[in-house]
Amino acid sequence: MQHMAQLSPGREQSQGAAVEVRGLGHIYAGRDGAVPALADIDLTVPAGRFVVIVGPSGCGKTSLLMMLAGLRTQTSGTILVDGRPIATPDPSRVGVVFQEASLYPWLTAVENVEFPLVLKNAPRDERRARAEAMLNLVGLSGFGGRYPHELSGGMKQRVSIARGLVQDPPVLLMDEPFAALDEQTRMTMGHELLRIWSQTSKTVVFITHSLTEAVYLADEVIVMSARPGRILDRVPIDLPRPRTYQMMATDVFGALRERVWHQIRDVP
């Protein structure tokens, strides 16, 4: 914290951290009284960083993400996104990509992507152009007229990413976006996500169960413990970018993956 004290808070918030979590705790009312879900979470994600959170099921990863999206309120502690608290969802600051394909089946791909802009009553031409540009970015130009059931699993998640980016938020939150995909598609999508990320310079907070995916994608892997979720380790991933599939076979990659695995395995 000392080095932070040397900077003015304003500068730290506006230029340093896209996401700033301090002393966050969460307790929810369970059947047998209060259940601590998250405890002592401190997390600073500098702008433009790719941070991956891993941890056992039920460790509160998704809860944390919901709080960063303004969809849930924490019991204690503060969250600053782009320098300001986020009490309610703010799509101009945060885009969310959900588990599975949470696309609306009654809307076409391009209509799904422009949905957040429809909510803002953006002019039709403007939002359509923006949505088409996003589909283009995720490699789906020409597929805008398709309905979700006419798209493959990977394509659906591309549409979801396009929807998350359509309002150009500085922060993209992703909750196990590729969990439902087969291994091959998953690898391809991870690679594609890195391409999109490098082209848009977003800050990404990404949740996954796959350690390989975590190490492959991340600048930093945050390892969380079982309930109540605490941060056990922060593993910087110093592999060069752009990442390549070949890196997965290297000793460095294996050692990083092993370090993360140890932390999770030791959790009772």
Add this chain to the structure above:
Amino acid sequence: MSTAAVILIRIGLLAVFLGAWEFLPRTGIVNPMLLPPLSLVIDTLFDILGRGDFREAMLVTTAEVLVAFIIAVPLGGAIGVLAAEHAYFGAIFRPMLFYVFSIPKSIFLPMFILAFGIGFEQKVAYATFSTIFIVIMSASAAVESVKADYVLVAQSYGATRAQILRRIYIPSMMPILLETLRISMIFNFTGVMIAEMYASRTGVGHMIANWGENFMLPQLFAGVVVLAVAAMSFNELVRYMEARCSTWRS
């Protein structure tokens, strides 16, 4: 099998059915007193369609069906949505609604006659009563069919309650709502017919019951044809709308 073959076979079966209707009574294999030949029924059909009393009966029946439908569907829909969305209302009334839904509605008909007489109001009240429960059940099911994920996504993009209702609930529920329209019309039409046939002074149901009692089989069949065509037309109209919605239904 190709679509063309299916359609050809359907047409063939229809021709066999209509042919049998004509020739079985004509050849005496089936008693023509019980099943008048098709041609005679069609002649009678045009005959009764030209009669003032039948036209008036059709108007009365149509009015009863429409008024009961216009009352039962929005009211049942509102109760159904409330039962699904409002925790307390649902907890209190849902079991009762389910119990009453299981009872055959026709056994209440005598009470409706005592309360409303045998006129227009009674037909509407009874048809509304016999329709509203299926609407309530279906509307509840429609609300419950809206996936929580869809709502969460909309919330994450800052949707207001009104926007969630308009952009998520209505389109999600549309297929079930259209299905509800179709099925509730079947219940509604049946309700009006039973009420008219049981005790009435007018209406197509009343005339059909009369023709049956007086052994006027050609008229009876002609009346049945008119009602069947009306019911099927409405059904197909809603099914056409459903098909337009179903581009995204997998």
